[in-house]
Amino acid sequence: MSGSFLGDGFPGRGRGPAGGWPMTGLWEALEQFRGQFEQKAGPRAGRGDVRAAVLALLAEKPMHGYQIIREIEERSSGSWKPSPGSVYPTLQLLTDEGLVAASESDGRKTYALTEAGRAVADEDGERSAPWESAAPRDGGRTGALPKAGIDLAQAVAQVGRSGSSEQVKQSIEVLEEARRKIFTILAQD
DSSP states (O other): OTTTTTOTTSTTTTOOGGGTOSOHHHHHHHHHHHHHHHSOOOEEOOTTHHHHHHHHHHHHOOBOHHHHHHHHHHHTTTSOOOOHHHHHHHHHHHHHTTSEEEEEETTEEEEEEOHHHHHHHHHHTTSOOGGGGOEEOOTTTTTHHHHHHHHHHHHHHHHHHHOOHHHHHHHHHHHHHHHHHHHHHHTOO
16 A cells, blocks of 8 residues: 555655645655554554543642553553553643643643542542553544545645645644544543
């Protein structure tokens, strides 16, 4: 499949601004994106499990993001290690919701539950810990999700190639909003 989705519809691949195509870095991102879907999917937790795990751990004590990742990995006996790409957006979302407060010390952000966050964690405390139920699942990796991502990347490439500066600006705004919404999906219960 290597490079097969790029086709002839993307003239100028690999050429820099001098070659007429200013988004050379997009191709590397496309390849990296495609490669993520080709990796073997290991055990994965459910969508809301990262959120529940973060709240459960912060109910015990304040932590920084890397500590949260390590704790989940240890408590699941190595079967679940959430990525920074799921933990940090979840922390940001919880901060935006007023459930978590961040403070900086020694160049690191440490997160702690607010009173509202503690109330939510106490409500969730009656359920089993998310790391105890980490189970393998596909999560759409082999179906529509990779295709939708590739289709989106192709549309972005087209805007980069032939769009006006205003169209590029509008596209960036749409992509930033889509990214935020996708991370919100990851953090849902």
